[in-house]
Amino acid sequence: MIKPRTPPGVMELLPPDQIAFQRMLDTIRRNFERFGFLPVETPVMELSEVLLTKSGGETERQVYFVQSTGALEKSGEGMPELALRFDLTVPLARYVAEHEHELAFPFRRYQMQRVYRGERAQRGRFREFYQCDIDVIGKDALSVRFDAELPAVIHAVFSELDIGAFTIQLNNRKLMRGFFEAQGVADGELQALVLREVDKLDKRGEDYVRETLTGEGFNLPAEGVEKILDFVKVRSTSHADAMAKLDALGEGSQSLREGVAELREVLELVRALGVPEANYALNFSIARGLDYYTGTVYETTLNDYPQIGSICSGGRYENLASHYTKSKLPGVGISIGLTRLFWQLREAGLLGKATGSTVQAMVALMDGESLPDALDIARRLRSAGINTEMQMEARKIGKQFQYASRAGIRFVVLTGEDERARGVVAVKDLLREEQFEVARDELASTLRVELEQAQALAGR
Amino acid sequence: MIKPRTPPGVMELLPPDQIAFQRMLDTIRRNFERFGFLPVETPVMELSEVLLTKSGGETERQVYFVQSTGALEKSGEGMPELALRFDLTVPLARYVAEHEHELAFPFRRYQMQRVYRGERAQRGRFREFYQCDIDVIGKDALSVRFDAELPAVIHAVFSELDIGAFTIQLNNRKLMRGFFEAQGVADGELQALVLREVDKLDKRGEDYVRETLTGEGFNLPAEGVEKILDFVKVRSTSHADAMAKLDALGEGSQSLREGVAELREVLELVRALGVPEANYALNFSIARGLDYYTGTVYETTLNDYPQIGSICSGGRYENLASHYTKSKLPGVGISIGLTRLFWQLREAGLLGKATGSTVQAMVALMDGESLPDALDIARRLRSAGINTEMQMEARKIGKQFQYASRAGIRFVVLTGEDERARGVVAVKDLLREEQFEVARDELASTLRVELEQAQALAGR
Known part of the structure; x- marks a missing residue:
């Protein structure tokens, strides 16, 4: 060794x-x-x-x-x-x-x-x-x-x-x-x-x-x-x-x-x-x-x-x-x-702390059956230009949030049976510390607007 | 040696x-x-x-x-x-x-x-x-x-x-x-x-x-x-x-x-x-x-x-x-x-030929007196996020166009005495092979729109 x-x-x-x-x-x-x-x-x-x-x-x-x-x-x-x-x-x-x-x-x-x-x-x-x-x-x-x-x-x-x-x-x-x-x-x-x-x-x-x-x-x-x-x-x-x-x-x-x-x-x-x-x-x-x-x-x-x-x-x-x-x-x-x-x-402590990850969104995985659905959501986010990490294995949801938070990922996207039935996804915004629901088809555009606003605020 | x-x-x-x-x-x-x-x-x-x-x-x-x-x-x-x-x-x-x-x-x-x-x-x-x-x-x-x-x-x-x-x-x-x-x-x-x-x-x-x-x-x-x-x-x-x-x-x-x-x-x-x-x-x-x-x-x-x-x-x-x-x-x-x-x-000849330069615009220089004015135009273009090269020395205008063309720069911006008096600049678009005039204050936004259109067309 x-x-x-x-x-x-x-x-x-x-x-x-x-x-x-x-x-x-x-x-x-x-x-x-x-x-x-x-x-x-x-x-x-x-x-x-x-x-x-x-x-x-x-x-x-x-x-x-x-x-x-x-x-x-x-x-x-x-x-x-x-x-x-x-x-x-x-x-x-x-x-x-x-x-x-x-x-x-x-x-x-x-x-x-x-x-x-x-x-x-x-x-x-x-x-x-x-x-x-x-x-x-x-x-x-x-x-x-x-x-x-x-x-x-x-x-x-x-x-x-x-x-x-x-x-x-x-x-x-x-x-x-x-x-x-x-x-x-x-x-x-x-x-x-x-x-x-x-x-x-x-x-x-x-x-x-x-x-x-x-x-x-x-x-x-x-x-x-x-x-x-x-x-x-x-x-x-x-x-x-x-x-x-x-x-x-x-x-x-x-x-x-x-x-x-x-x-x-x-x-x-x-x-x-x-x-x-x-x-x-x-x-x-x-x-x-x-x-x-x-x-x-x-x-x-x-x-x-x-x-x-x-x-x-x-x-x-x-x-x-x-x-x-x-x-x-x-x-x-x-x-x-x-x-x-x-x-x-x-x-000198002069490096901006809140720079955040290159990863902008994480699709959480609730259970094995949700996988194809979650992969489809990830695909849509990526097509819209959002850097998206996919949780490939179902873990306790608390662990998944903790991971995203530590990694500096802003959005966690969740899709359970209930959300699927209603055609929506749940999104947790770890920056603003709030959770919201959005129609599946509007997820990517919604996150894009949020990310572009944040970028504009950061002066870039 | x-x-x-x-x-x-x-x-x-x-x-x-x-x-x-x-x-x-x-x-x-x-x-x-x-x-x-x-x-x-x-x-x-x-x-x-x-x-x-x-x-x-x-x-x-x-x-x-x-x-x-x-x-x-x-x-x-x-x-x-x-x-x-x-x-x-x-x-x-x-x-x-x-x-x-x-x-x-x-x-x-x-x-x-x-x-x-x-x-x-x-x-x-x-x-x-x-x-x-x-x-x-x-x-x-x-x-x-x-x-x-x-x-x-x-x-x-x-x-x-x-x-x-x-x-x-x-x-x-x-x-x-x-x-x-x-x-x-x-x-x-x-x-x-x-x-x-x-x-x-x-x-x-x-x-x-x-x-x-x-x-x-x-x-x-x-x-x-x-x-x-x-x-x-x-x-x-x-x-x-x-x-x-x-x-x-x-x-x-x-x-x-x-x-x-x-x-x-x-x-x-x-x-x-x-x-x-x-x-x-x-x-x-x-x-x-x-x-x-x-x-x-x-x-x-x-x-x-x-x-x-x-x-x-x-x-x-x-x-x-x-x-x-x-x-x-x-x-x-x-x-x-x-x-x-x-x-x-x-x-294999598979590299795109018309990729163009990183330089998107060039401010030509007609004569020494125009320099502060030309620098100001360059500054405005750069502030608008347009990659701009400045001709620091006045040369024959034909030479300047030739240079821009060979370098793959799309826009050449010209400002002579006449244009200055009228508050406009002349722009030569080497891609579309056309020349137009635009109000000084609208130059940067006009070029930006053109460049973004070209980028969208190229699928990026």
């Missing part, structure tokens, strides 16, 4: 949670499609040579290699031929480069699949997790206007997910670069080091960061450090405030001016796309992957749960697939790490 | 095909849920020790093992710790045994995920493919009535997938066993060998099989062999004919009688569930995995494309999870191998 168990670092759910998770996936997908993004799925296994174009990074150390039994027996030194994808960006780059001549650009794609990382086993860290990504890829060039579409998608997704107030925070790498250059931090690597220190503001406090940056090693002038500390604290409180804060940066270098112009255009279009100004803000501390993003960068946080961190991040990049093609493919994208988000929402 | 490519044996699709594939997945899921099946997802990686309980089989030789970089460096002899699932049945067994006390039985679950097998690379053979499974698992016992639900689900799925006439073929392992025993083929292994020969009827012809079974090696009596050859040719042509063919088997052994009684009950309930008799039939040649199934067995074939083989198979098994728990967990299940089915349908 072998103990049934899953490997550490994976999230496996019981059906009620799986239903909640699936509803989140569906909501995200529906909104991605609403904005015209097209679906892509890629294989979980890629050729190692194709997947691992950059060598020696953190990512590569976390990669999972795949070998069939045969390959394992023959395995000599070198790297195994296959590996599991560790994100959806590298597969996107490979996909776009491979199918370059079959795709129309700008290419809007969404992809919602699992990725794999050999993380250290730790609570809340996952080795297998869903990423829900959208990207717009241009050929040769891609207007900054596209950078404004993504906040509109994020707004649509998180409004419908209904997990509380959220803010999409925006910054721009060119603006940052221009600002840091003006403070004498011109070198890219030095900027990265300074930003890493600045990132410790929350944990170590302002004094610590100030001392580090003015102290040995960095040796930055005190005045410049004060400016940097003021800069990274900038948050806008409204659309007008965001514009004013951009104005306040003044003229500066070309890089700064470009960044300001881009952010200005993005913010105007985000507003034109109907995103309420409460849902977006400037945040000059946001940097994201420094060696990757080149323009707009995004993070999204839940206003009441800042400790959860960013729930949707991304930005603009210069060239998606330089390892695979000579074509220049600039793009902008965002990613939602859904497994981690789901886990955090559940930990 | 690395050549962008996928490993052999995986199916990667361009967006139009991915949309068609996703619609098939959605249809299957919708129908699984319609019958009250609950969603389960399991991790793609399982502990090898848990996954590979039976040793040395064909399956094990095809298994993919997974190792992180660290594990790879340390790897000594033994089996790697992790492996990719090769089907959804073993993970189901592990899941049900692991969560036994948290699940309600009978447990109806569906699972639609990819599985991995190190198959020989060959056209139409996949190393990564989707399986779409449903199973009902009982605790201690499970009424044969559940065996009748699965054909009803299969019927609902394939009717809605709309890929042509199909027949769900049924047989019963007890009936087969009883029949073979009566012909002097009592031993289980011998039965398996005889069935393997019988399986060659189509390819090698009746004479070849007759000679083999009467010849050296098998040495079966000629009369018995004739009976076997007649038996495996039995196909029913209607519900009444199926019943008559069961009657014609006579009394026989207990095993035969049990099998006949089970099939009779299943057929009656399949009819009560509203499955048309044209869609199911007895077929006494169907055996399926001989060491696994113990009662009802199913195969489903497309009437006009028998060469595609079974598109949905399964059956009744005695005990799901004997490797993981002492509890007896009988079950019945079926599986659709969607990747292979999709590939075959595409090869």
Whole structure:
């Protein structure tokens, strides 16, 4: 006998949670499609040579290699031929480069699949997790206007997910670069080091960061450090405030001016796309992957749960697939790490409890003779589009109600001898806690109306 | 520069095909849920020790093992710790045994995920493919009535997938066993060998099989062999004919009688569930995995494309999870191998061509000044639930129409200076090939009505 168990670092759910998770996936997908993004799925296994174009990074150390039994027996030194994808960006780059001549650009794609990382086993860290990504890829060039579409998608997704107030925070790498250059931090690597220190503001406090940056090693002038500390604290409180804060940066270098112009255009279009100004803000501390993003960068946080961190991040990049093609493919994208988000929402008690089952009605079975009749009722309900479970074996009716109630099924349909004689069925509505009778022929339409009302009330 | 490519044996699709594939997945899921099946997802990686309980089989030789970089460096002899699932049945067994006390039985679950097998690379053979499974698992016992639900689900799925006439073929392992025993083929292994020969009827012809079974090696009596050859040719042509063919088997052994009684009950309930008799039939040649199934067995074939083989198979098994728990967990299940089915349908030209994009409307952009206005129109369409793509950059209008047409987008919305002045928008319907004007405020509702009509016509 072998103990049934899953490997550490994976999230496996019981059906009620799986239903909640699936509803989140569906909501995200529906909104991605609403904005015209097209679906892509890629294989979980890629050729190692194709997947691992950059060598020696953190990512590569976390990669999972795949070998069939045969390959394992023959395995000599070198790297195994296959590996599991560790994100959806590298597969996107490979996909776009491979199918370059079959795709129309700008290419809007969404992809919602699992990725794999050999993380250290730790609570809340996952080795297998869903990423829900959208990207717009241009050929040769891609207007900054596209950078404004993504906040509109994020707004649509998180409004419908209904997990509380959220803010999409925006910054721009060119603006940052221009600002840091003006403070004498011109070198890219030095900027990265300074930003890493600045990132410790929350944990170590302002004094610590100030001392580090003015102290040995960095040796930055005190005045410049004060400016940097003021800069990274900038948050806008409204659309007008965001514009004013951009104005306040003044003229500066070309890089700064470009960044300001881009952010200005993005913010105007985000507003034109109907995103309420409460849902977006400037945040000059946001940097994201420094060696990757080149323009707009995004993070999204839940206003009441800042400790959860960013729930949707991304930005603009210069060239998606330089390892695979000579074509220049600039793009902008965002990613939602859904497994981690789901886990955090559940930990914080933020998952809607009354989501209910996918099963909407259950046909109870009173006795063996009623079976053909009960099956016919189930058939009619299903034909009307109602998800219906059939009790195939007669049990005590109390047990059947208890089962339906625990399973989160709303309607229990009963048909005894008496009801059959009168051409009706009895229905127990476990949500409203009431019982009623309805003509057999009207059962399906009656339940449909009730279910559609409930859906409309839930705002879907 | 690395050549962008996928490993052999995986199916990667361009967006139009991915949309068609996703619609098939959605249809299957919708129908699984319609019958009250609950969603389960399991991790793609399982502990090898848990996954590979039976040793040395064909399956094990095809298994993919997974190792992180660290594990790879340390790897000594033994089996790697992790492996990719090769089907959804073993993970189901592990899941049900692991969560036994948290699940309600009978447990109806569906699972639609990819599985991995190190198959020989060959056209139409996949190393990564989707399986779409449903199973009902009982605790201690499970009424044969559940065996009748699965054909009803299969019927609902394939009717809605709309890929042509199909027949769900049924047989019963007890009936087969009883029949073979009566012909002097009592031993289980011998039965398996005889069935393997019988399986060659189509390819090698009746004479070849007759000679083999009467010849050296098998040495079966000629009369018995004739009976076997007649038996495996039995196909029913209607519900009444199926019943008559069961009657014609006579009394026989207990095993035969049990099998006949089970099939009779299943057929009656399949009819009560509203499955048309044209869609199911007895077929006494169907055996399926001989060491696994113990009662009802199913195969489903497309009437006009028998060469595609079974598109949905399964059956009744005695005990799901004997490797993981002492509890007896009988079950019945079926599986659709969607990747292979999709590939075959595409090869046979059976995929609907006019499926269209997920994108329903495109807002064209005439000039830069129209952008805020065009974004507002896009916002309104999306709020009304219409999937809308926005042209972010003004191009020649002919190019924009061409793009929409190639992408399978039905409506192109145009708003020029003239239209704006009159409070209208122009709409080109690429499906009906007509252009019309509509008041701005009525655009979304007008398109919605058109789209809903088209959906109703398509029968969804």
